[in-house]
Amino acid sequence: MKKSRRIYLALTWLVLIISPFPLIIILNRGLIDTPGHLLAYDLGVVAYVWWLMIILMSTRPHWLIQQIGMPALYAIHGALGVMALIAATIHRFTSFSMFPLIKQTGNIAWYLEIFLLAYAVLFLSGWLVDRLRNLNRLKVWIERHLLNHQVTMWIHRLNFVVIALIWVHVHVIPRLGVVPGFRLTFDIYTGLTVIFYCWWKLKIGRYHSAAKVKNNVSLGPSMQELTLQFENNNESYQAGGFYFLSFRNAKGISKELHPFSVASAPRNKPNEVSFMIHRLGDFTQKIANVPVGTEVKLEGPFGLFNREVKNSQDPLILYGLGSGVAPLISLAQQYAGLKQLHLIWSGPQVNNPYYQKILTDLRKKGVKVDAQVHRFTPKDLIQVISSNELKNANVIIVGSAARILYVRRKLRKLGFEKNRLMDERMTM
Incomplete structure (x- = not known):
């Protein structure tokens, strides 16, 4: 910290x-x-x-x-x-x-x-x-x-x-x-x-935005890409951050605020923000049914990743676990060619054609990418993490809380100091 x-x-x-x-x-x-x-x-x-x-x-x-x-x-x-x-x-x-x-x-x-x-x-x-x-x-x-x-x-x-x-x-x-x-x-x-x-x-505060659903596309059996168009053309957002979303007047889905991580980069489309949503819980399973044009209220943006990457002069490892890769893809797209980035990702979605295209584009822009379906073992990490990264790199880890704790323990054993490991677990 x-x-x-x-x-x-x-x-x-x-x-x-x-x-x-x-x-x-x-x-x-x-x-x-x-x-x-x-x-x-x-x-x-x-x-x-x-x-x-x-x-x-x-x-x-x-x-x-x-x-x-x-x-x-x-x-x-x-x-x-x-x-x-x-x-x-x-x-x-x-x-x-x-x-x-x-x-x-x-x-x-x-x-x-x-x-x-x-x-x-x-x-x-x-x-x-x-x-x-x-x-x-x-x-x-x-x-x-x-x-x-x-x-x-x-x-x-x-x-x-x-x-x-x-x-x-x-x-x-x-x-x-x-x-x-x-x-x-x-x-x-x-x-x-x-x-x-x-x-x-009552959402009188200034950190609330209004948008409408522009696209809602299935990326596979359990993944959904939701793209929102801000109603205010001057609206901006942060790479790698997250919003609390509330869907208005959408049948069958609660209006309660729910957090989702940003998966797009503002440098590409500053007035459109995308979320890659893993359909697991009772709330997220209904996201696929939200029609285009639905009004959405956004609370945020929140998150410290963008500021950490923007201000960093050291190499950065973006370590994604499963669907937790979404905000890291956002950061990689935003800072490709500007920062020394290494994306490490393990999860069943790796072979999805949609993600394969994103990973290929990132490699072309100078981002080092290592991705596989199965978890990286300590032996795997020794092979993919360079000696310079092991000595100087800061690591941002995103995924489920239990898996983040597991990865942190692995990286500490490899020699990463505690103050070089960062995550944003959404649990206490």
């Missing part, structure tokens, strides 16, 4: 850690109680404010993502959720109330947050499923047969129910009503969070 990213990441954590302090200071100055009881109340405040921060991070602040990256944001999101639940658990078992409504609202919120955290660990993060193959298979089966993408998103929004329960919980505690400024500040925290979330949800 670059030094500037580490600084922004540290500053982000600092802001999150101190965010509850104004409420804690007001509470401790206005409420007379034992130190143990005050600590219990403080931990309740900490848990609530951190849950508000989690909601704010779910809006994917573009300015922050461009500094720390989406994977880091997701990691903070998950870690803060765990920390908030720990604080709430200590609060629950160290505080006491005789009022039934106070107890019930607090307990329901606590149980609900335990469920949401367990659900997120399985379905929205890679902490376990990226490392335990059988658990990943269970996740895939449940997603295909029981819980589709839209249901998953609505379950995650139960965090707002938690917020509402705790808001009631605080407002029915009589003692807090006499603490000067506490409930007002508490409501300001809550109100600003809800307003900002609604502002983002």
